[in-house]
Amino acid sequence: MTTDSKQPQPVVSKLFEPLTIKGTTFKNRIGVSPMGTWMAGEDGLPLDFHLAHYGQFALGGAGLVVCEATAVEPRGRISLADTGLWSDQQVEPWSRITRLLRSQGCVPGIQLGHAGRKASTTPESRSYQSLATSQGGWDTVGPTAMAFSQQMKVPIAATVGDLEVIGDAFASAAQRAVRAGFEFIELHFAHGYLVSTFLSPLTNQRQDKYGGSLENRMRFGLEIVDKVRTAIPNHIVLAVRISFTDYTDNGWELKQSVEFSKQLKELGVDLVDVSSGGVVNNIDYSPLNTARQQHSASAVIQRESGLLTAAVGKIIDPILAERLLKDNVSTFVFIGRAFLNEPHWPYRASDLLKDRSFKYPPTYDWCIGWTAYFKWRNMLYTDKNNIDLVDVSSGGVVNNIDYSPLNTARQQHSASAVIQRESGLPTIAVGKIIDTMLAERLLKDNSATFIFIGRAFLNEPHWPYRASDLLQDQSFKYPPIV
Ligand SMILES: Cc1cc2nc3c(=O)[nH]c(=O)nc-3n(C[C@H](O)[C@H](O)[C@H](O)COP(=O)(O)O)c2cc1C
Incomplete structure (x- = not known):
């Protein structure tokens, strides 16, 4: 008992x-x-x-x-x-x-x-x-x-x-x-x-x-x-x-x-x-x-x-x-x-x-995991090899797929580059974009014209503030209080 x-x-x-x-x-x-x-x-x-x-x-x-x-x-x-x-x-x-x-x-x-x-x-x-x-x-x-x-x-x-x-x-x-x-x-x-x-x-x-x-x-x-x-x-x-x-x-x-x-x-x-x-x-x-x-x-x-x-x-x-x-x-x-x-x-x-x-x-309950988030973020900062160009969205059509080993975010960014280059249409890269430098590189390398950010925004609603600070981009204006 x-x-x-x-x-x-x-x-x-x-x-x-x-x-x-x-x-x-x-x-x-x-x-x-x-x-x-x-x-x-x-x-x-x-x-x-x-x-x-x-x-x-x-x-x-x-x-x-x-x-x-x-x-x-x-x-x-x-x-x-x-x-x-x-x-x-x-x-x-x-x-x-x-x-x-x-x-x-x-x-x-x-x-x-x-x-x-x-x-x-x-x-x-x-x-x-x-x-x-x-x-x-x-x-x-x-x-x-x-x-x-x-x-x-x-x-x-x-x-x-x-x-x-x-x-x-x-x-x-x-x-x-x-x-x-x-x-x-x-x-x-x-x-x-x-x-x-x-x-x-x-x-x-x-x-x-x-x-x-x-x-x-x-x-x-x-x-x-x-x-x-x-x-x-x-x-x-x-x-x-x-x-x-x-x-x-x-x-x-x-x-x-x-x-x-x-x-x-x-x-x-x-x-x-x-x-x-x-x-x-x-x-x-x-x-x-x-x-x-x-x-x-x-x-x-x-x-x-x-x-x-x-x-x-x-x-x-x-x-x-x-x-x-x-x-x-x-x-x-x-x-x-x-x-x-x-x-x-x-x-x-x-x-x-x-x-x-x-x-x-x-929605936050599902996405917030600060330990994982920071580990993930730190990994991106410290291991530049993980920063790659990837694309669009993917998956979700058939059942029973184990997405965990697939690195879907990186695949999406790559596909975005291919689609943008070969179709001539501007694309959006999405998936695990947390690192400002990755975001900037996706755009600079023509992998995408826009980046969409999901879970990082749930964890860090002021992500663009940090990004502008990190990129030292003076064109971005914070509201006075920030
Ligand atoms: C941008 C800014 C504006 C503030 N305006 C006020 C205010 O209107 N009234 C007030 O009593 N204190 C004001 N404060 C003081 C804060 O309420 C708080 O006491 C102070 O920032 C210390 O707390 P913190 O270390 O958590 O920021 C202000 C502080 C900041 C940073």
Whole structure:
């Protein structure tokens, strides 16, 4: 008689363990970190680009996608290419995106923000160069009339009336976000944008009830949270992103972040997304290992405030992601650049963690085998003899053929060359085209006029990005975010 204990137990990782917060269920703990795309249309509207951009992550298995920093009022845009939610016209274009995300089992999230003294910049400068008034630049606001840098304009010190208006704009934008179908709202209180400049004593030198003591510096952020929480239904998950430190003496630091988080909890915030920096200029972040510091701060904040946290920063390795969750460093992992490079990151993660609870869509289930894929890819890179010219498609007509020893891909490429040469018709070469150099050679050697790529695209939806990089082809333009 066999006992259950002798059966291999299915692996269930922490990364793919579902979680329900206030009735909103996340199928896993993987969130796409908010990332500005500098691609908005006229008046801050999200476009087809955004639909495809965010859709790819949902299709790739993310449990949560947090759409980019989206301005709550026009003067809060980092640049003219920022998205917004300051008007009702912006609701429907966003709801196309939330519908798509939800249809793939992904919780739609959005980050709402106000850029403060870092607003009105040129998109090309990635926020470090003010936009001239003649180019459509506008007056910015901050706690104090102090510029971020010499390249940036000096903000107008916000009046108490301005703060009322901005707080109300956060609440109205949050209501629009709910109408657009977002179930997760993150307030952007980090990176030197408006609210973080109120928190930090280095950028807030006000003499009124919004400056000076910690209590006063936290006031504006807490007022916004209170207004937003009151304006949205209880089941909407509310998160706040903070910079846990300024990395500067006498600046904002972890202890204050813990205190702030405790007060956020009192006001009904569900999660703190722990980032860092961006408040003061001229800091060399490169030796600081900011990612590791963010993860450590997340652990402290989660433990001491009792709030859930998201850990973020250089999470590429699924094993690291799993460890952060298992060690109670955080409840979610937020992933940014790795998702841009690998929109199907969760597929590889589930494969690596051998977590069979994660279900690929059938076509991917059939084709994704990262171990085989990388072995196959590496073999092509290291053994140039395997790179040959081959052609068209083949087989599938009669049963019981063992295709495995036939090298059908190479045969197809060869046939493509023959058909192209002898028929005079352009051809398409298809079959195991993973290597950029092979693709380029098939075309250069007249084996084909087009190449069609199948399974490599399922594994690597951004295959052309890597190809252009590898071929050093400057004619190919990535979208700005990539
Ligand atoms: C292109 C790009 C745009 C970003 N835009 C935002 C943003 O809109 N809001 C925000 O809070 N952080 C933004 N970030 C920071 C990311 O959310 C994330 O915290 C950071 O990239 C570290 O995570 P990673 O190492 O996984 O990329 C951006 C980062 C990148 C690379």
